[in-house]
Amino acid sequence: MSFGIKLRVWGDYALFTRPEMKVERVSYDVMTPSSARGILEAIYWKPGIRWVIDCIHVLKPVRFENIRRNELANRVSVNNRDMEGDRPVCRYIEDDRQQRASMVLRDVEYIIEAHFELTGMDEADPGKHLAIFERRVKKGQCFHRPYFGCREFPVSFEWCDRVPAPAFSGEQDLGYMLYDIDFDNKMTPQFFRAIMQDGAIDCRREVVT
Numbered sequence: 757m758s759f760g761i762k763l764r765v766w767g768d769y770a771l772f773t774r775p776e777m778k779v780e781r782v783s784y785d786v787m788t789p790s791s792a793r794g795i796l797e798a799i800y801w802k803p804g805i806r807w808v809i810d811c812i813h814v815l816k817p818v819r820f821e822n823i824r825r826n827e828l829a830n831r832v833s834v835n836n837r838d839m840e841g842d843r844p845v846c847r848y849i850e851d852d853r854q855q856r857a858s859m860v861l862r863d864v865e866y867i868i869e870a871h872f873e874l875t876g877m878d879e880a881d882p883g884k885h886l887a888i889f890e891r892r893v894k895k896g897q898c899f900h901r902p903y904f905g906c907r908e909f910p911v912s913f914e915w916c917d918r919v920p921a922p923a924f925s926g927e928q929d930l931g932y933m934l935y936d937i938d939f940d941n942k943m944t945p946q947f948f949r950a951i952m953q954d955g956a957i958d959c960r961r962e963v964v965t
Contacts (some may be wrong), residue, residue: 760810760869760870760871761796761868761869761870761871761886761889761890762867762868762869762915762916762917762918762919763795763796763799763867763868763870763893763913763914763915763916764865764866764867764913764914764915764916765795765865765866765867765868765902765904765911765912765913766815766864766865766866766911766912766913767864767904767909767910767911767912768862768863768909769821769823769860769861769862769864769904769908769909770783770787770860770861770864770904770905770909771783771858771860771861771904771905771906771909772784772786772787772788772791772861772904772905773905774934775934775945779856780856780857780858780859781856781857781858781859781860782858782859783820783858783859783860783861783905784930784933784934785818785861785930786812786814786818786866786930786933786950786952786957787812787864787866787868787904788933788934788935789809789812789934789935789936789948789959790934790935790936790937791904791905792809792812792866792868792870792959793807793808793809793870793936794902795868795902795911795913796868796870796889797899798898798899798900798901798902798903798911799889799892799893799897799898799899799902799913800885800888800889800892800898800899801899802878802880802885803875803877803878804874804875804876804877804878804880804885805872805873805874805875805882805885806872806873806874806875807870807871807872808870808871808872808873809868809869809870809959810869810870810871810958810959810960811868811869811956811957811958811959811960812866812867812868812869812956812957812959813866813867813868813869813919813922813955813956813957814865814866814923814952814955814956814957815865815866815867815920815922815923815955816863816864816865816923817923817924818861819861819862819863820859820860820861820862821859821860821861821862822857822858822859822860823857823858823860824855824856824857824858825855825856825858825908826853826854826855827853827854827855827856828849828852828853828854829852829853829854830852860909861904864904867916867919867920869919872885872886890915893913893914893915894914894915896913898913919956922954922955922956923955924954924955925954925955926953926954927951927952927953927954928951928952929949929950929951929952930950930951930952930957931949931950932947932948932949932950932964933947933948933949933950934946934947935947935948935959935963936963946963946964947963947964948961948963948964949961
């Protein structure tokens with residue numbers, strides 16, 4: 757029995773930041789598998805299952821747009837606390853604000869094909885997980901609002917039974933793309949060679965670290 761799903765997602769903006777860009781944010785051409793997994797987990801996550809992305813279908817042409825946003829120059833760290841621990845861990849925006857440029861994607865739409873694997877942490881019937889996920893999607897429910905890379909770029913989603921005909925054809929090599937983070941191995945980043953064939957990216961290719 758197959759426990760695969762198809763989910764249509766779309767939004768006005770998206771930002772899947774390339775890790776090699778250190779100062780200004782520059783997005784990959786398409787959604788990364790790790791971002792797709794994050795969307796599914798935002799809708800339905802349980803310790804007993806692990807989402808695996810099989811394919812990402814790109815339904816609209818890739819369009820970039822340059823925007824400027826206010827960001828914080830530094831991250832909040834628990835090391836900022838004093839020895840007594842009576843000073844809260846915080847950062848004041850007025851003292852740490854920076855304006856940075858971002859190369860984002862505009863008017864995106866994808867279909868995520870994925871399945872889940874059992875982790876052995878519960879005894880629930882796999883069909884139950886699938887039914888809960890489908891019900892939540894069709895009702896528009898989620899644990900927290902999924903987003904395309906940054907929280908200010910929310911995701912709209914709906915259940916999908918079939919993949920429509922691709923909007924464009926041909927093969928395009930998108931180069932190496934972030935696949936996911938291996939949290940069991942010191943948070944090692946994993947990459948894969950993203951090849952888009954007729955608008956579809958097969959995410960089951962061999963990954964490299």
